[in-house]
Amino acid sequence: MAARTKRKNVLPGFGLTLGFTLAYLGMVVLIPISTIFFKTFTLSWPQFWAAVASPRTLAAYELSFGASIAGALINSVFGFIVAWSLVRYEFPGKTLIDVMVDLPFALPTSVAGITLTAIYAGNGWIGRYLAPLGIKVAYAPLGVVVALTFVGLPFVVRTVQPVLEDLDQEYEEAAATLGASRLQTFILVIAPTLIPALLTGFALAFARALGEYGSVVFISGNMPMHTEVVPLLIMSKLEQFDYAGATAIAVVMLVASFAILLCINVLQRWSSRRLAA
């Protein structure tokens, strides 16, 4: 260890790179983030409370959290199935699917928004088959769930996939040899090792969905109290120059995001410990 520390001292550039890193981080991230907290302190308590606890805001929180959880749950189930199929099975088009899973990362959210709206609207490619069944997707809360499922799609697949790849099949073999059925093996041997990765993927998809604006704004119809998510509410407050109200709601969202970020960090540490053990 001592030799290692000594070796590291040979390398140049510590002061320069640390200085640049901190200065850039400060200017681009920390100063802007701190303004929102300073701005919050200028609000009076009744002002703050009126903004964050109005019926319209509460309805937006309910929809945002509810639809984000629903989207993340859908992604946990189907993301797992996609990851399992990609790692364990051979089928035509596998590489194409592996590449395409990251599409929601790469596609601009406004493009995703108008496209999902077009296909899930009452006369769209998919919507026209759902409309006769009485299922309304676009311009309804279900549309918000569809958009949030889309944006969170890569997370569960990309957190579960590497864990499945590293999973040593010897344990499954041992379980099978000892007389376990395939289902028992899955529940008792495979599932426990995947839980941390699944939870991490769920949390990442949830966090991404909670802040999503672009893909939701088109498909939701933006009706206050009904299909208005929190980022959209912030946007409309900003457009009316109600900066105090927007700030109060944004601070609540930021605190929620940071709490999720903390959970993700804890989960990832747990996950890597599991893998190492």
Add this chain to the structure above:
Amino acid sequence: MNSKSQAEPKRPGTADPSWVRIALIATALVFLSLFLFIPVIAVFAEALQKGIGAYFAAIVDPEARAAIRLTLMTAAIAVPLNVTFGIAASWVIARFDFPGKQTLLTLIDIPFSVSPVIAGMLFVLLLGVRAPLGGWLANHGIRIIFAEPGIVLATIFVTFPLAARELIPIMQAVGSEEEEAAIVLGAGGWQMFFRVTLPNVKWGLLYGMVLCNARAMGEFGAVSVVSGHIRGHTNTMPLYVEILYNDYQFAAAFAVSSLLTLLAIATLVAKYYLERRVVPVKQEQEEPVVKVAA
């Protein structure tokens, strides 16, 4: 040890019954079709619904060209800045030990957990004409919010962690032996950087650039807040898509969208090939590191 399933012979008792296999693959395909494949096809179908002539007319429209120019310019500023930051941050984090390193890593990730709308709002609060700093700048004739500089700033914020996040693990995996050798043999700091460090991490660097670029060109929420939607002036391509769509010019909206979709697909293909270059570097270097640790 590191088992990719296809490289390994099937082990007895670990294969799923064929009906399970078929059901799971079918479920995966249906799910991905509903959410990925049908939307991508729909973009191009909608873009071409009024014919190829209308498609090209929509793309070469002066407003569309202005949006394309602003998008390219924004990426041309944001990507090099964030990549430079990524190199500096990964160097200091992967090569040195200092107190607060873990905190620094957490702080770098912050923009990922901030909603794009809130990201844009931060800059309105800081630099809008009603804010002290923004007001002072406005008095000196410098307009940031509802102008191009605001768009560039918001884009820099949302793409901030991307390059650093890719470079840190690669820099760590490559190890510092070759750089130390260069320094001991008398190379200067910049000489070492250009001859040893940069060539070692070049694929990771390119990978980070591709991801950063895709997000910079595609950002919508944050840019939407700071742009003020001034036509032909402060519209990036994703914002222009929204304007066309709200004007019921659906074919034109999808025509511009199809360009962004092509960019997304090109990004995914580049990502696929770059990942294959980056991963071997990591694995090749990881083995001795593990041995040293053990």
